[in-house]
Amino acid sequence: MTKKTLNAPMNAPADGVRTSELASRLGGELIGSGDVFVTNVSSLAEADEAEIAFIASPQYLKQWPDSRASAVLVDRTLHSDLPSDPRPAILVDNVELATAELLRIFAPVEPSWDVGIHASACVDPTSEIAPSARIGPNVVVGPRCRIEDDVVLHPGVCVYAGSRIGPRTALHSGVVIRSRCAIGADVIIHQNASIGADGFGYRPTSDGSGLVKMPHNGRVVIEDRVEIGASTCVDRGKFGDTTIGFGTKVDNLVQIAHNCRIGRHCVIAGGTALAGSVVLEDWVMLGGQVGIIEHARIGRGAKIGAQAGVGRDVPPGGEQTGSPADDAHAVLRQIAALRKLPRLMKRLSSQPGRAGKGDASQGRSTRD
Numbered sequence: 001m002t003k004k005t006l007n008a009p010m011n012a013p014a015d016g017v018r019t020s021e022l023a024s025r026l027g028g029e030l031i032g033s034g035d036v037f038v039t040n041v042s043s044l045a046e047a048d049e050a051e052i053a054f055i056a057s058p059q060y061l062k063q064w065p066d067s068r069a070s071a072v073l074v075d076r077t078l079h080s081d082l083p084s085d086p087r088p089a090i091l092v093d094n095v096e097l098a099t100a101e102l103l104r105i106f107a108p109v110e111p112s113w114d115v116g117i118h119a120s121a122c123v124d125p126t127s128e129i130a131p132s133a134r135i136g137p138n139v140v141v142g143p144r145c146r147i148e149d150d151v152v153l154h155p156g157v158c159v160y161a162g163s164r165i166g167p168r169t170a171l172h173s174g175v176v177i178r179s180r181c182a183i184g185a186d187v188i189i190h191q192n193a194s195i196g197a198d199g200f201g202y203r204p205t206s207d208g209s210g211l212v213k214m215p216h217n218g219r220v221v222i223e224d225r226v227e228i229g230a231s232t233c234v235d236r237g238k239f240g241d242t243t244i245g246f247g248t249k250v251d252n253l254v255q256i257a258h259n260c261r262i263g264r265h266c267v268i269a270g271g272t273a274l275a276g277s278v279v280l281e282d283w284v285m286l287g288g289q290v291g292i293i294e295h296a297r298i299g300r301g302a303k304i305g306a307q308a309g310v311g312r313d314v315p316p317g318g319e320q321t322g323s324p325a326d327d328a329h330a331v332l333r334q335i336a337a338l339r340k341l342p343r344l345m346k347r348l349s350s351q352p353g354r355a356g357k358g359d360a361s362q363g364r365s366t367r368d
Contacts, residue, residue, distance in 0.1 A: 019071050019090065020034025022090060038071055041054070041073075041105075044063040044064060052090075054073040072088075073092060112134060113137075115132055115133070118138075121138065126144050127141050133147045133149070134153065135147070135153050136154050145159050147159075151165050153165075154172045154175075154191075156174050163181045165177070167185045168185055173191045175191065176197075177196060181195055185225070187226050189228040190229050191230050192231045193233070196219065199216045199276060200235070202214060215238070216235070218238060220236050223245050223264075226246070233254075235258045242258060244262045253270050255274065260278045261278075263279075263280050263300070266285070272289060283300055292310040297314075298310070302314045309324050
């Protein structure tokens with residue numbers, strides 16, 4: 001199959017969308033013809049005819065003449081530098097946000113299920129299922145659950161007893177929601193994520209013969225508009241709740257341990273691991289494979305670089321990287337200094353009196 005067959009857009013009309021309509025929907029200014037039909041969005045280098053490309057940075061301006069795209073989305077500040085071309089351009093203030101809207105316009109339609117409960121699903125009669133919910137094949141919904149309006153449960157989802165799934169939330173195949181968890185509205189949880197498993201807590205027995213499992217009696221509470229990536233694990237609280245705040249986005253393969261409190265609009269990249277009772281204040285950004293020690297507090301708006309090992313609190317607005325993590329600017333200066341060290345050592349060893357065991361002219365060792 002060709003790329004266009006694999007990614008054939010389904011939301012937009014088959015013959016595409018006029019550039020005039022795209023400009024209107026994006027709130028942009030159209031330069032050139034409004035009658036060009038666009039069927040998809042792609043990069044300058046990969047775009048085919050009838051696709052629209054985008055330019056957000058000056059370094060890509062020179063690629064526009066050689067692109068096969070039929071139109072281009074461009075940052076308004078770059079228009080005067082755009083090479084002359086008869087193809088239409090749509091000028092916008094924020095190319096990334098406009099591109100996100102284009103991707104929504106041309107997105108393939110996700111497979112869904114008829115409204116109601118699939119014949120192969122197992123739904124406990126004590127659960128409340130909204131008439132507009134879509135319960136797919138082989139879904140299991142335990143006792144006393146509440147599945148609200150327009151929820152979509154894809155094949156193989158399992159919702160344990162007493163959990164609530166808020167309006168318009170979508171749980172993809174293989175997601176497990178353990179007992180008594182509360183999932184808000186407009187949440188997306190991708191395949192094979194685990195919400196509400198027991199936290200990792202053990203204590204040695206008094207006689208030293210083994211380990212005692214620490215019970216975890218809390219819940220997981222996920223607020224509205226959160227997105228959770230594939231195979232991510234969010235553990236329930238030992239007592240109290242593990243919480244994820246409004247609008248936060250969590251990547252694939254992330255571990256969020258018991259009693260963590262994640263604020264609003266945080267971004268957590270893949271491979272990150274938060275130990276128990278970590279607090280992220282609002283708007284925190286964590287790079288990939290960050291590790292954070294238990295009970296650490298990361299202040300509002302802080303940014304932690306990829307693979308950082310955070311062993312203490314980070315102040316609001318702080319930027320840290322490295323392992324152990326430290327101020328990002330200081331760490332970068334240290335790295336720059338280390339790269340210079342071999343040359344400095346070579347220069348020192350070549351100086352008179354430094355090459356031998358001692359300084360003959362002074363009659364003493366250079367180590368004195």
